[in-house]
Amino acid sequence: MRLLADLHTHTIASGHAYSTVTELADAAVAKGLELIAVIDHGPSVPGAPHPWHFWNMKVVPSVYNGLRILKGVEANPSPHSENGIDLPDMLLELLDFVSVGFHPLIGFYEPVICRNTDAILRVLENPYVDMIVHPGNGDFPIRIDEFVASAAANNVIIEINNHSFDPNGSRSGSSDRELEIAAAALAVGAPIAIGSDAHYHLHVGRFEAAIEASRSIGLTQGRVVNRSARAVLEHLEARRPRPRLDFGGEVFTLDFRRKGSEGGDS
Numbered sequence: 001m002r003l004l005a006d007l008h009t010h011t012i013a014s015g016h017a018y019s020t021v022t023e024l025a026d027a028a029v030a031k032g033l034e035l036i037a038v039i040d041h042g043p044s045v046p047g048a049p050h051p052w053h054f055w056n057m058k059v060v061p062s063v064y065n066g067l068r069i070l071k072g073v074e075a076n077p078s079p080h081s082e083n084g085i086d087l088p089d090m091l092l093e094l095l096d097f098v099s100v101g102f103h104p105l106i107g108f109y110e111p112v113i114c115r116n117t118d119a120i121l122r123v124l125e126n127p128y129v130d131m132i133v134h135p136g137n138g139d140f141p142i143r144i145d146e147f148v149a150s151a152a153a154n155n156v157i158i159e160i161n162n163h164s165f166d167p168n169g170s171r172s173g174s175s176d177r178e179l180e181i182a183a184a185a186l187a188v189g190a191p192i193a194i195g196s197d198a199h200y201h202l203h204v205g206r207f208e209a210a211i212e213a214s215r216s217i218g219l220t221q222g223r224v225v226n227r228s229a230r231a232v233l234e235h236l237e238a239r240r241p242r243p244r245l246d247f248g249g250e251v252f253t254l255d256f257r258r259k260g261s262e263g264g265d266s
């Protein structure tokens with residue numbers, strides 16, 4: 001399986017990641033990727049940026065050395081906010097890509113399956129939400145059948161997070177549950193993506209552990225939304241308008257040579 005888009009990358013803005021947008025993009029270009037989504041953590045994660053960070057992402061180029069950059073967020077369920085998410089709908093609407101997932105220290109201190117499930121079902125109903133990340137997180141169990149049925153009905157992507165299959169990762173105990181959810185998603189026809197969850201630029205496009213694990217559930221490339229930039233963009237644009245998708249324009253670095261441009265296109 002070869003996947004040309006990475007929908008889950010972090011920059012220094014997340015507070016516990018160590019590369020810039022430019023470093024992520026350069027690494028993605030070097031790996032031959034066609035698209036990345038930059039999704040720094042939503043404001044309720046300690047060290048994450050202020051909501052203004054997400055509003056101003058329009059300054060980042062939408063195309064960099066031929067690489068498509070989606071400007072997004074990895075937001076959090078938020079029990080006390082108006083929309084059940086830690087960023088308001090008026091900001092989510094402006095982003096190219098909205099993902100949501102449970103994280104430590106965001107206000108869900110007890111692993112209560114009913115409360116987690118209710119919170120994530122509410123998130124799935126939000127029309128601006130495109131993907132639920134690392135749903136197998138053992139600290140935040142959810143009822144799988146209701147979760148995948150709602151994801152399928154709302155056409156929301158369920159992520160298989162490569163980091164969840166890393167024996168040294170912070171969610172190393174999540175792999176069985178993440179696979180169980182992916183298998184259920186596959187069975188009900190919910191969209192699926194594999195994300196690297198890179199917190200350092202050399203980890204962009206790393207999907208190997210998740211791809212290897214997904215063999216056991218019969219996941220094929222054709223069922224993975226992030227197989228190509230085209231598949232991602234077609235999926236997203238079919239769901240709702242993306243008002244800022246082309247904001248920020250096209251940027252080439254000085255040593256960039258466009259193929260076939262020697263003929264002098266003006």
Ligand SMILES: [Zn+2]
Nearest residue numbers: 074101133134
């Ligand atoms: Zn996360």
Ligand SMILES: [Zn+2]
Nearest residue numbers: 008010074197
């Ligand atoms: Zn992440």
